[in-house]
Amino acid sequence: MDGRQAIAGCRGAFGVKMADIATSIETLEHRLMRAWIRRDNSDLRKVLRRDFMMIVGAERSQLLDRPSFLEAAEGRLACSSYRFREVIVRQHGACVWFAAGVDLEMRIGGRDWEGQFWLTDMWRRGKIKRGWKLAERSLSRTDPEEILPAAIQQLQLWN
Numbered sequence: 158m159d160g161r162q163a164i165a166g167c168r169g170a171f172g173v174k175m176a177d178i179a180t181s182i183e184t185l186e187h188r189l190m191r192a193w194i195r196r197d198n199s200d201l202r203k204v205l206r207r208d209f210m211m212i213v214g215a216e217r218s219q220l221l222d223r224p225s226f227l228e229a230a231e232g233r234l235a236c237s238s239y240r241f242r243e244v245i246v247r248q249h250g251a252c253v254w255f256a257a258g259v260d261l262e263m264r265i266g267g268r269d270w271e272g273q274f275w276l277t278d279m280w281r282r283g284k285i286k287r288g289w290k291l292a293e294r295s296l297s298r299t300d301p302e303e304i305l306p307a308a309i310q311q312l313q314l315w316n
Contacts, residue, residue, distance in 0.1 A: 179246035182255050182280055185289055186241070193236045198227050206281060206290040214297025238262040242273075253280045253289070258299065273299045 185204055192200035209223040221229065230236075242258035255278040262271040279293040 178248060178253055181289060182246050182253050183244065185280065185291070186255055186257075186278065189291060190236065190239045193230055194238070196231050196235070198231060201227055201230060204291055206292045209291060209293070211294040211296065214295060218297075233266060235264045236261060237264070251282060252292070254278070255280065273301075275299050 188200065189204050191197075192204070205223055205226070207223060209226065211221040211226050213219050213221070221234075226234070238261070240260040242260065244255070244257040247254045247256075255276075257276050259274050259276045260272070261274050262269075264270065275297055277293075277295040278291055280289045281292045282289055
C-alpha cells in the first residue's frame with residue numbers, strides 16, 4: 158500500500174474490511190486537507206464532528222475547538238500545501254485512528270510555519286447517518302533527531 162499500513166485481513170466495526178476502512182479514511186483526510194487549503198468552510202463542516210477538538214503540540218500546547226478551527230481556517234491558520242508521508246490507519250473499537258508524517262506549509266497568525274509534522278486524527282462513525290467524521294486532531298512538529306526512533310525501536314519486543 159505504498160508506505161501505508163492497515164490490517165488488511167481484519168474486519169472492523171460493521172463487518173467492513175480494515176483495508177476498505179483505511180481507504181475511506183485516507184480519502185476523507187485528503188478531502189479535509191484540500192478543503193482547508195481552499196478555505197472551504199462548508200466542506201470542512203461536513204467532515205468535522207460538532208465536538209471536534211484540535212491540539213497543536215508545542216512547548217505550550219494549545220487547543221482549538223470546532224468553531225475556533227473553522228474561523229481560523231478562513232485565513233489566520235491557513236494551509237497552502239501538504240504531503241502525507243508514512244500513513245498508518247488502525248481501528249480501535251468504534252473509532253479509527255489515522256496517523257501520518259506530513260509535510261506542511263502553513264501560515265499561523267501571519268507567520269510561516271512549515272516543515273515535517275506528525276498528525277494523529279481520530280475518526281468516529283455517526284450514529285444516524287453512519288458516515289465518518291473527524292473528532293480529534295493532534296498536530297506537532299517532528300524532532301529531526303534520529304537517536305530517539307532507534308532507541309524506541311530497541312524497546313520493541315517484536316524486533
